Amino acid sequence: MTEHTTPRSGRQLRIVSGGYEAVIASIGATLRVLRHEGRDLVVPFEADEVRPAHRGATLAPWPNRIVDGRYAFGGVERQLPLTEPTRGHALHGLLSWAEFSDRVVEDDRVVLVAVIEPSLGYPFRVEVETEYRLDADGLEQTVTARNLGSDAAPWGTGPHPYLVAGPATPGDVSVDDADAGPVDAWTLTLPASEVLTVTEDRLSPVAVHGVEQHPEWDFREPRRIGDVFIDHAFTDLDRRDGVAEVRLVTDSGQGVAMTWDERCPWVQVHTADQPGQHAIHRLGLAVEPMTCPPDAFNSGVDLVTLAPGAEHAASWRIRAL
Template sequence: MRSPAHSVVWLRRGAQRLGLVPTLGGSVAAWQLERAEGAFDLWRPWDGGSDLYRTASFPMVPWSNRISGGGFEEAGTFHPMRPNRAGEPYPIHGDGWLQAWQLERQAGDAAAMTLESRHFDGSPYAYRATQHFRLIDDGLEQTLEVQHLGTEALPYGLGVHPWFPRTAGTRIAAPVRGVWLSGKDPLPTAHTERIPQDWDLSRGTPAFGSFVDNAYTGWGGQARIEWPGQGMQLQLDMPDFDEDGGTAAHYCLMYRPADGPAFCFEPITQPIDAFHLEGRPGLRVLAQGQAMRMRIAWRFAELPGAACG
């Protein structure tokens, strides 16, 4: 977990440690819990390379997921957007993850990182973003905020992109009501409340299975990941969920590749290609000086009745 180009800043509390990599897109290198049997990775640890998709987690700002059509229109003006990741035909996950952040404050168990971005790579966006991390006795408090700096109002969205380790018994559950279906790429083609059984987070689904890269609607702002073989579980809650618009303003996405040691569950404020969906679900138009934020509470615990292995 070392890189000659990027230093890891470690936060510690009790048996936990959280590693931040400000200069690599404001990402997270690892979140680990030391147990009697050794370190347990709550998020899949960074491999030390330069690919953000190999970190433990990274922020998505000033929007998440993909934008089709070469850009988007706002108030009668078309804003072109370029692809920003090799192999991706569409711009993806905003541009905060592609820039170096500044470490603003650090205590033993807490830190803040900031980014001021002005039209990165030709983007129409000018904004200031802040991430806060604070370890507590049984988990992590995480906040992502953005403030619009430009003179022209623009639509915004937020999200975080954690990777979770998976074994044969790993499961994930979240209260959802519908899902956007897609074709050969992840762009949505139709919405349905008849969720395929092995995608249905409301019933709980294995972390291994058919390929999934889809956004869900009707999400209740919670999720639970279980590792029965390790006797552990991780709970996600959104403390501001109801006051910040509830299910109408929050979505989630599962990325479940067919192979590999990890999968993703992403809390997001707008779904894939929201810029071109009817009603632009979840996008929030911010005028100069206006802001939005996402606050997440992560809590880990031993899994009742599970045998450690």
Template sequence: MTAEYRITESRLGGEPTLVVTAPDDRARAVVALRGATLLSWQVGSDVTGEPKELTDGYRDEKELLAQDGVRAGLLAPFPNRVAHARYRYDGRHHDLLPGHHGDRLIYHGFAREAAFALAHATTTPDSARLLLRTTAIRPGAYSGYPFAIDLTVEYTLTADELSVDVRATNVGDTTAPHATGWHPYFSLSRPIDDLTLHIPAHTLIRTDAALVPLPGEDARVPLDDRPDLDFRVPRRLGGAVIDACYADLAPGTGGRIETVLADPATGEELRVWQHSGYLHVFTGDTLARDRRASVALEPVEAMTDAFNRPDQAAALALEPGGSRAFAFGVRYVGSADAAPAGL
């Protein structure tokens, strides 16, 4: 009888986790039920033959609870910042931090701290699938967001790929603003300065000092005008300091939009894929732990401060009873298999 992938229950301190392991132990993922958060993803390296950690996730319960760096956080119902924690929707004003008069920074939504439960799991000799669900986002549960959203997160693990499909369903009786994103940090076991990056984007989102996009079309600048942040041709990261959003992403031959992080010394690659949306890149320069040890490559459905942008309103609107999915993932490509991005 052919062995199948295994799913076992474990814990990170007091936090429940699910561990997914391939039959030959050469692929492994650990997901915390808190926030449906990916803690670890390992693939057997074709360089050493041993499982190689490819993410820089939370290492213990304290880090997970503190949410510092939002490591592999699921971003919903909004990715990145909402300016001044306030927005207007359907004629009503909403305050995400009522009573706060000092620091009004709010970012990355609520789902990353919500309690998820395992709804379904399947295993085969070639893959494993986890379907996680939360009903935590309800009117009154989170200040300034009086909407009812069910979220499901489907993780699929194969020998060389981790895929994520997030589906939001509006179970309330009013239209809700909603967008999804993911905030993973990736590593190839080398200083990021030595790695190369390829981003198939044509436009950069221009922001103010608070990293909030400028109004209207002023937010978009052609990458021809920002050669310091232009990675349309793969090049070494070096000392580049990046906390920026890329738009007008171009799909490759296979239809996926692929951002490629590569190690020239080994030929290994990580191909972060999505089918739509934007890509935020953060080189980890302000992290409390292990600055610039990894790179955040973040597929996001909408740009920063989308809740306050008329040009994003149609993309955000989730009608009562309606559902919308946002899919993304990452594939490890060994040195023997590397090929031009997008193929």
């Protein structure tokens, strides 16, 4: 008898359109693969692999970190599980390892849904629906929250793709440099005038500064990333017709772009540093549009309050250059 088992990353949902192919894994409603004409636009992983960290996951009901896992909402203090134990924070929400159910499955579109059930740390019932849709302009993801409970709920969301501009050409990155990776050779355009500084040890938020005070993180004009370490949230985004765009390209001009509207006033960018793990070190650039900054459950900055029965939606798009 042949034994059929579900891959470790969950059920696999493949969609195609306009020269694009995407594979969504049901655990975490994760973007596992995105290709255009056979070229990877995000760092992929195998279907029967436990997803590396949060690569491609849908983040809800908060993106990024809640410091110490503690917050107060509606005058009541709450304690969340510390899912980033090395830094002592609650990281990337409550659904990144949850199984999402199918709501719609079509050739070029899938809609997945999961419900956050009340818990001591987050005593709210919120339905989270995520739609992935492909067309000739790339992949659009929309995340919609619906408050199914009787109390207002704090809410935030964002994605976690690691973008890939293209393969490094010979000489771009020294194979003898253990601190280098493909990211070093790519040119980044990040239209953000402000950066949220963080503590070095725990990446806890400190203060918002103009990027002119931190020129290493000023990518308003395109430039190579080089050996710069980035794991920061950016805001005050320059937009065209309301849309912000991050571009990541190789020297040949091929690459990838990510766009989003005002519903995401923040973006986290991370150079995927994994010192000592050369095979994955700086392998892709995490670009995470966010509806709120890190630790918004405490600061209240751009935090969405979902009234009972209310909905909130945010979306973003990845396309080939």
